[in-house]
Amino acid sequence: xxxxxxxxxxxxxxxxxxxxxxxxxxxRFNKNFYDDVSEGDLVLIENGTIExxxxxKLGDKVILKINNPGSGVIHKQMGVNIPGKxxxxxxxxxxxxxxxxxxxxxxxxxxxxxxxxxxQDVDALMQRIEHYKSLNNTQHTPKPIIKVEDVYGIDNLPxxxxxxxxxxxxxxxxxxxxxx
Numbered sequence: 001x002x003x004x005x006x007x008x009x010x011x012x013x014x015x016x017x018x019x020x021x022x023x024x025x026x027x028r029f030n031k032n033f034y035d036d037v038s039e040g041d042l043v044l045i046e047n048g049t050i051e052x053x054x055x056x057k058l059g060d061k062v063i064l065k066i067n068n069p070g071s072g073v074i075h076k077q078m079g080v081n082i083p084g085k086x087x088x089x090x091x092x093x094x095x096x097x098x099x100x101x102x103x104x105x106x107x108x109x110x111x112x113x114x115x116x117x118x119x120q121d122v123d124a125l126m127q128r129i130e131h132y133k134s135l136n137n138t139q140h141t142p143k144p145i146i147k148v149e150d151v152y153g154i155d156n157l158p159x160x161x162x163x164x165x166x167x168x169x170x171x172x173x174x175x176x177x178x179x180x
Contacts, residue, residue, distance in 0.1 A: 001114060002080040002089070003030040004045055010074040016066045017055060018074065025061065029080060033087040034060060044081045046070060086152055091121060097128065104132040107140045116146040118156040119163040 004020070006027045012018070019025070022032040034057070037043075043052045043062075049070035055063045092100075103111050113125050125144055133141065148154055 002033070002082075002087070004028075004074065004078040004080050005030055006074050006076050006078075008075075011072055012050070012066050012069045012074055013072065014066055014069055016069070018052070018064045018066070019058070019061050020064055021061045027074060031087075031089040033082070033085075033089050034062070036085060036087045036089075037062065037082060041085060042083055044083065045074070046078045048081065050074070050078075081150070084151060086117070091115070091124070092128075100125070100128050101132045101136075103142045104129060104138060104140065105136050107138075108142050110145050111142045112145040112147055114147045115149050115153070116160070117150065117152040119160045122146060122160055122164065 004027065008026075010018070010027065018027055021028040022034050023030065037054055037057075039054050039056050041054045043054060043064055044050070045052065049068075050066070051068035051070070052064040052066055055065040057063075100111065102108075111125065111129070113121060116122060122144055129141060133139065146153075146160060148157060153160075
């Protein structure tokens with residue numbers, strides 16, 4: 001998940017601007033998607049309660065204009081969403097890899113995959129599970145739970161379901177999804 005990180009709490013009001021870096025600066029995003037956004041793009045923070053728009057791009061930073069200050073405070077680890085934009089960012093962190101390995105080693109039944117946007121995201125998870133199965137000499141396969149949280153995931157959901165049925169790795173759970 002994309003997060004807005006801040007070294008301290010910052011009070012904000014309607015009309016204020018924030019200079020936000022990518023992985024550096026007092027206020028920064030935890031992932032670099034600078035090349036994927038444009039001036040005028042909506043940037044929602046903290047489940048959309050804080051609404052901003054990219055006023056301009058400046059060097060390696062963006063200037064966000066506050067349209068709705070929500071709680072009126074920017075602080076560390078706030079969730080970020082950029083509606084209608086496909087962001088070419090790394091989907092899994094080192095910590096995520098450790099969780100997958102732990103899940104395989106400990107026979108966890110399910111692994112939730114947040115912000116699933118296409119079948120390639122599901123397939124990449126399943127390939128990592130298979131990799132850890134071979135390293136840990138186990139036959140247990142945790143099943144994926146896909147969390148669709150944006151328009152790309154919704155648009156690609158039929159493809160994700162169909163390809164999951166074809167590859168057979170998650171057939172049982174895809175059938176459950178289709179029956180609901």
